[in-house]
Amino acid sequence: MKEVKIESTFKVYDDLGELPDAIQQLMQSAIATRENAYAPYSKFKVGAAILLDNNEVVVGSNQENASYPSGLCAERTAIYFAGAKYPNAKILTMAITASSQNQVTNSPIPPCGACRQSISEYEIKQEQPIEIYFMGAMGKVVKSNSLANLLPLGFDRSFL
Incomplete structure (x- = not known):
């Protein structure tokens, strides 16, 4: 038997003002898009903004449906749109922000497992x-x- 240790490293910024200007702008796009979320059931709105290597910014917000789980998260809305519209572009950076109408979200909220x-x-x-x-x-x-870093030991096409 052998024990394996897996570690992840993250940088934590105190607030948006500490981020590089380009990342602040990307996060502001995610924040603006978050307000377009359709979240009448969970009251939990998420916005995502993606910077591609062709300098395009693609955004997405979560879209709920009364027939759970027919909705789609903001991250997947954005990444699938990027893949459909710019299939040869590489994704450089993704900014994600989430807010709740039920409580204050001032802690960073990572993407869910499906995302x-x-x-x-x-x-x-x-x-x-x-x-x-x-961020929240x-x-x-x-x-x-x-x-x-967020999904060590991920499942990929090599297993198929």
């Missing part, structure tokens, strides 16, 4: 890490240099 798996697919496909920044409605912002 992590979807982002992982694109990271593997492009053979290049995707920087991911995530306010407060600290966390940066991961790669989706692999």
Whole structure:
């Protein structure tokens, strides 16, 4: 038997003002898009903004449906649209922000498991890490240099 230790490293910024200007702008796009979320059931709105290597910014917000789980998260809305509209572009950076109408969200909120798996697919496909920044409605912002930090031992096409 052998024990394996897996570690992840993140950078934590105290607030948006500490981020590089380009990342602040990307996060502001995610914040603006968050307000377009359709979340009448959960009251939990999420916005995502993706910077592509062709300098396009693609955004997405979560879209709920009374027939759970027919809705779609903001991250997957954005990443699937990017893949459909710009199939040859690489994803450089993703900014994610979430807010709740039921409570204050001032802690960083990472992508859910389904979104992590979807982002992982694109990271593997492009053979290049995707920087991911995530936050609540306010407060600290966390940066991961790669989706692999958020989903170690991921499932990919090599298993199929």
